[in-house]
Amino acid sequence: xxxxxxxxxxxxxxxxxxxxxxxxxxxxxxxxxxxxxxxxxxxxxxxxxxxxxxxxxxxxxxxxxxxxxxxxxxxxxxxxxxxxxxxxxxxxxxxxxxxxxxxxxxxxxxxxxxxxxxxxxxxxxxxxxxxxxxxxxxxxxxxxxxxxxxxxxxxxxxxxxxxxxxxx
Numbered sequence: 001x002x003x004x005x006x007x008x009x010x011x012x013x014x015x016x017x018x019x020x021x022x023x024x025x026x027x028x029x030x031x032x033x034x035x036x037x038x039x040x041x042x043x044x045x046x047x048x049x050x051x052x053x054x055x056x057x058x059x060x061x062x063x064x065x066x067x068x069x070x071x072x073x074x075x076x077x078x079x080x081x082x083x084x085x086x087x088x089x090x091x092x093x094x095x096x097x098x099x100x101x102x103x104x105x106x107x108x109x110x111x112x113x114x115x116x117x118x119x120x121x122x123x124x125x126x127x128x129x130x131x132x133x134x135x136x137x138x139x140x141x142x143x144x145x146x147x148x149x150x151x152x153x154x155x156x157x158x159x160x161x162x163x164x165x166x167x168x
Contacts, residue, residue: 009068010102017068022061022078029061033121035114035147036154042066042111044074046118048081050126055086062118069101069108073115076100086123087135092116093143110150117147 009017026032026047036043043066049059060078064071077097081089094112098104104112120143127136140148 007069007105007108009072009105012102013068013072013104016072016075016101020064020071020075022075023063023071024061025063026059026061031122031126033118033125035118035121036066036070036151042070042114042154044070044114044118046074046078046115046122048122048126050086057081057084057086057089066111067108069104069111070114072101073097073104073111074118077115077119081119086126087133089119090123090135092119094146110153113143113146113150116143117150120144120147 025045026049028049029047030050030052031048032046034043034045043064045063047061048057050056051058060081062074062078064074077092080092080096080100094109094116097112097115098109101112120141124136127133132138
């Protein structure tokens with residue numbers, strides 16, 4: 001018998017978990033990035049196909065290793081960013097991801113944070129060898145720093161769990 005209490009996911013999260021949209025690696029992506037860590041828990045890889053003339057995202061897909069919230073957050077994000085310019089996509093926040101899902105349990109906010117972190121890394125990657133637009137900050141934004149903090153926390157917790165396992 002499990003002592004775990006199920007998380008109160010709303011129907012939209014559960015539907016996107018069971019039937020995610022835009023799932024899968026994109027072989028011809030113009031930009032891609034990863035946030036999180038497969039070794040330590042939740043991980044999101046995002047792939048973007050971009051119209052070079054308009055800088056609109058014409059296709060977005062993802063791979064996700066993690067919980068229902070992680071998959072749902074990645075799925076809804078790829079839907080939100082389609083047909084948006086890179087600048088418009090850059091403005092999307094983890095809070096918007098959560099709101100579009102009808103809310104996430106507080107312990108699952110990090111799933112939206114990682115999704116936005118992967119998106120912003122992919123946008124930065126797109127401009128790596130191109131002139132950077134004025135709207136793209138030189139320094140990491142608060143959301144990007146938040147994603148890095150989440151990744152560090154995941155690694156620390158993973159190491160602690162491994163030490164606990166070793167003692168049993």
